[in-house]
Amino acid sequence: MDEGSGRLGVSVTLKGKNQPTAAREAQRDDSSFLRRRICCAMPLAFIAPMMPMLVDEPPEGDEWTHEVKYDGYRSQIIIDKGIRIFTRNGKDWTQAYKFLAEDAASLKLKSAIIDGEIVVLNDRGLPDFGSLRSAIKARPRDLYFVAFDLLHFGGKDLRQTACEERRNILRGLIPAGKHIQFSEAIDASAAEVYRMVDAADLEGMVSKRRDSTYRSGNTYNWKKTKCYSVDEYMLLGVEREAGKAAFALLADRETGEYAGSAFITLERFKREELWARVEAKPGEPPDGMKPRPAALWTKPGMVMRVKHLRGEEMLRHASVEDFWEE
Incomplete structure (x- = not known):
């Protein structure tokens, strides 16, 4: 085996601390050179954020x-x-x-x-x-x-x-x-x-x-x-199920498009006032709205003041603070 083939053989077959110093250095140099070549040849790829x-x-x-x-x-x-x-x-x-x-x-x-x-x-x-x-x-x-x-x-x-x-x-x-x-x-x-x-x-x-x-x-x-913002929305209906939190289903007041839901965490007398109003003026679900079996829809006219996270496309971490007839 000549010097060149001997060096190649050592770099491939020998591992660990018993490997001759010169061979270890050569192996490191070769692998480092190879990594640089691969790095330069391959385009950078997207990294999930x-x-x-x-x-x-x-x-x-x-x-x-x-x-x-x-x-x-x-x-x-x-x-x-x-x-x-x-x-x-x-x-x-x-x-x-x-x-x-x-x-x-x-x-x-x-x-x-x-x-x-x-x-x-x-x-x-x-x-x-x-x-x-x-x-x-x-x-x-x-x-x-x-x-x-x-x-x-x-x-x-x-x-x-x-x-x-x-x-x-x-x-x-x-x-x-x-x-x-x-x-x-x-x-x-x-x-x-x-x-x-x-x-x-x-x-x-x-x-x-x-x-x-x-x-x-x-x-x-x-x-x-x-940060939170407080804005006004139009009430579309409510969702009430036994043992679960109640939600107000809301729409943007300008466009009428569904904006999301908000927790109803009002005092008891205010909640009862809201239930009575919804039941007294039943309405139809908005066009294109996905079925919501627990929803009670109501006619337009009720405005809700809602606290919600700022900068979200739909209402998030939202809660009703008050309501009134338009």
Whole structure:
């Protein structure tokens, strides 16, 4: 066996601490070279996002950082031999986000995977989720990508790097004045941040452990705390079943479209007043409404004041605070 074939044979067959030093070094060099070649040859792939768990109160402590929760579409920008932008479910929406893809190209990065949220702003400069879908088609140059995490950069997978370090690298990659912007952490206590985002009429906040690694799926290393809004809805009917909580079935007052349900947690005399009104004015279910066997439908005319989580397409964590005839 000549020197070349002997080296190849050793690198394949010998393992562990008894392996000659030169052979071990050669094996490491070969495998490292191979990994680099494979990494360079393969395009970067979509990574399922890390999702914060919903909590009632934001966590306090120096181990946490806090950011605004932007009300938009969770998205991922992948930069390698081109620019691709994916939805949170891994669908390629690059064509819909051409302007943002151009902005990503102007960053002049060779390889990166950036996690963030696509938003459109209202006249007050706040994210407007209700206008986002139409803005994607009608005014795509008004879209912004708010970047908050970096999963891959310069040929390196950063998911095992601490969150704070990943974000520090990301901050240095994004210049000011573009439609790709960095989500800055707010230097204040959790309670103070919550008061600020609530007063600003924002959706809520996200708290992240400084040392957290990036793992796809739900995690308590990231926690989201949402703010509440109080709005008026039209009563469509109620659902009452023995041994279960009662719900009000509600519609948007402007469009008449079904908006979701809300817990009826009123005082007893108010609940009885509501039951009497529903029974006295029976109605029909809205057109296109799926069958709900436990529902008692009522005629229009009753307005409900409802407290609910801000920034949701349908009512969530909602409760009825009061009602009256229109």
